[in-house]
Amino acid sequence: MNTPSNLKYARSDEWFDTSNGAVGITDYAQSQLSDIVFIEILVDEGDTVEAGKPIASVESVKASAEIYAPASGKVGAVNKVLVEKPETLNSDPFGDGWMIKIEGNASAELLDAAGYIKHCEDRAH
Amino acid sequence: MPPDISSIAKTGRINMTFIPTSPAERDAMLKTVGVKSLDDLFDAVPKKHRFPELNLPPALTEMEAASLLGEMAGSNENVREHMISFLGAGAYNHYVPSVVDHMLRRGEFYTAYTPYQPEISQGTLQAIFEYQSLMSNLTGMEVSNASHYDGATATAEAVFLAYAQFRGKRRKMVVSPGVNPQYRDVIQTYTQGMGVETAAVAEADVTSGPEALIPLIDENTMVVVVQYPDFFGRIHDYEKLSAVAHEKGALVCVVANPTALLMLKTPGEMGADIVVGEAQPFGIPIWYGGPHLGFFTTKKSYVHKMAGRLIGETIDARGQRAYVLTLTAREQHIKRERATSNICTNQGLLALACCVYMASLGKSGLQEVANLCYQKAHYAADQLGRIKGFGLPFKEPFFHEFVLKCPRPASEVNQYLLENQILGGHDLGHDYPALKNHLLIAVTEMNSREEIDTLVEVLKEMGND
Numbered sequence: 001m002n003t004p005s006n007l008k009y010a011r012s013d014e015w016f017d018t019s020n021g022a023v024g025i026t027d028y029a030q031s032q033l034s035d036i037v038f039i040e041i042l043v044d045e046g047d048t049v050e051a052g053k054p055i056a057s058v059e060s061v062k063a064s065a066e067i068y069a070p071a072s073g074k075v076g077a078v079n080k081v082l083v084e085k086p087e088t089l090n091s092d093p094f095g096d097g098w099m100i101k102i103e104g105n106a107s108a109e110l111l112d113a114a115g116y117i118k119h120c121e122d123r124a125h
Numbered sequence: 126m127p128p129d130i131s132s133i134a135k136t137g138r139i140n141m142t143f144i145p146t147s148p149a150e151r152d153a154m155l156k157t158v159g160v161k162s163l164d165d166l167f168d169a170v171p172k173k174h175r176f177p178e179l180n181l182p183p184a185l186t187e188m189e190a191a192s193l194l195g196e197m198a199g200s201n202e203n204v205r206e207h208m209i210s211f212l213g214a215g216a217y218n219h220y221v222p223s224v225v226d227h228m229l230r231r232g233e234f235y236t237a238y239t240p241y242q243p244e245i246s247q248g249t250l251q252a253i254f255e256y257q258s259l260m261s262n263l264t265g266m267e268v269s270n271a272s273h274y275d276g277a278t279a280t281a282e283a284v285f286l287a288y289a290q291f292r293g294k295r296r297k298m299v300v301s302p303g304v305n306p307q308y309r310d311v312i313q314t315y316t317q318g319m320g321v322e323t324a325a326v327a328e329a330d331v332t333s334g335p336e337a338l339i340p341l342i343d344e345n346t347m348v349v350v351v352q353y354p355d356f357f358g359r360i361h362d363y364e365k366l367s368a369v370a371h372e373k374g375a376l377v378c379v380v381a382n383p384t385a386l387l388m389l390k391t392p393g394e395m396g397a398d399i400v401v402g403e404a405q406p407f408g409i410p411i412w413y414g415g416p417h418l419g420f421f422t423t424k425k426s427y428v429h430k431m432a433g434r435l436i437g438e439t440i441d442a443r444g445q446r447a448y449v450l451t452l453t454a455r456e457q458h459i460k461r462e463r464a465t466s467n468i469c470t471n472q473g474l475l476a477l478a479c480c481v482y483m484a485s486l487g488k489s490g491l492q493e494v495a496n497l498c499y500q501k502a503h504y505a506a507d508q509l510g511r512i513k514g515f516g517l518p519f520k521e522p523f524f525h526e527f528v529l530k531c532p533r534p535a536s537e538v539n540q541y542l543l544e545n546q547i548l549g550g551h552d553l554g555h556d557y558p559a560l561k562n563h564l565l566i567a568v569t570e571m572n573s574r575e576e577i578d579t580l581v582e583v584l585k586e587m588g589n590d
Binding site for chain 1: 460463
């Protein structure tokens with residue numbers, strides 16, 4: 001499981017890059033979902049989002065999941081290419097798999113990489 | 126388990142042995158809820174209302190019952206043996222080739238519930254896949270689901286798709302008054318409590334064409350629903366309406382008659398985003414109103430918001446062609462409250478009937494059916510329109526159904542026809558008060574020229590009475 005140390009993590013398996021505001025789902029999340037066939041981004045550029053509220057909906061061959069904002073603020077960018085190629089979420093969750101960029105403040109409840117790894121391990125039991 | 130003898134002695138009734146409750150279990154349950162006997166349990170029900178006398182006729186033997194029920198069934202009049210029918214308005218009397226029933230009754234298909242497990246159901250899944258392929262072809266759309274209950278529910282599901290597509294941000298639908306009134310009722314039932322509004326056409330405009338809908342479409346409109354041909358049988362070109370709707374960002378749903386599609390431009394070519402309708406005309410008898418078959422087709426880009434089951438083609442572990450349910454994560458058993466709809470049931474057996482009907486007639490056979498309907502309906506309209514006192518109020522082109530203006534209320538005309546063994550048209554006054562003297566007449570390949578001439582003669586006589 002890949003868990004870059006420069007990112008912050010939500011318990012609901014989103015990552016947040018404090019340097020540029022990018023949001024995505026973790027390697028752990030994509031492997032749990034298996035082959036992702038569809039992503040719908042629920043917010044548009046310029047919308048205001050609130051940490052903990054849904055920003056996207058993802059469907060894989062066997063499951064469906066809501067993706068929640070790990071930060072509050074304004075949506076600065078939406079990854080339109082991702083909607084055409086949802087499989088990118090499986091192949092490159094921390095790179096081209098970014099969903100939106102939020103200009104704002106990370107939720108206080110986000111974990112660092114070590115904390116998130118432990119959170120994943122706890123759930124495995 | 127043997128009958129509970131002691132209870133017969135006490136109550137005169139035999140415990141029904143197929144109810145798996147033994148006296149010991151019953152006593153345990155009574156004890157648990159804290160009563161001594163069954164009589165005590167039912168204490169709240171006044172004694173005189175317990176076990177009321179049912180006043181049933183004496184029991185019959187199987188032979189007697191079969192004879193009685195046969196007699197009762199025989200008193201129903203039907204359009205095959207007793208009556209000439211010109212009734213349509215959503216359900217149409219077409220010939221069903223015998224191969225359709227033969228396929229339906231095969232044990233592998235004839236089941237109360239559609240088995241979807243690919244390991245055991247390749248035949249069923251392939252049949253549904255073929256049904257989907259044929260329907261998409263017919264409507265000019267890219268994808269079809271495995272069907273809905275009927276045309277009305279399929280139409281309401283189209284509204285759900287539009288609502289989900291805009292994630293509730295658009296809340297207005299523009300529904301043509303030329304959409305089957307029952308379908309419009311079902312849309313209202315489906316959408317109640319969702320905070321969705323329907324833009325209404327002015328009373329004077331109920332029989333106007335698509336241009337009356339254009340001013341109603343705005344940036345809050347999620348979907349425009351029209352019918353093709355419309356409920357009055359008229360054929361409109363919806364290309365301009367679709368263009369306006371798309372300019373405003375709204376989706377366009379066309380409720381289509383499948384037989385008519387064999388002769389007309391497809392709704393896909395006119396810009397429709399969703400094409401739904403009633404597939405009963407394809408291999409399903411009219412029966413007494415159902416069960417019918419709703420078809421639902423749309424563009425690939427909306428497939429994740431589509432309700433219902435979807436069968437896809439793939440290859441199995443040995444590289445052989447195989448069929449499976451696909452894109453199931455959009456359905457409610459996985460997506461729960463976030464799913465577009467809570468319907469995943471389809472009309473498997475009737476979709477099979479429809480598929481066999483289409484496959485057995487083939488493209489040219491289906492086109493021949495459509496052409497017969499068209500020609501006979503136009504002959505009938507021409508003859509009926511000439512009768513003194515009658516007339517054809519609409520000038521638009523039509524397919525196999527048209528409005529006939531009568532010199533008396535349509536209900537009276539129908540009564541007169543019924544006395545002459547003719548099931549008349551649909552009384553439009555039911556849903557359109559301004560049209561109480563108007564009948565909606567349907568003509569299919571089942572109506573011979575003699576039948577049409579008889580209808581004309583009988584109406585002429587009525588005029589002379």
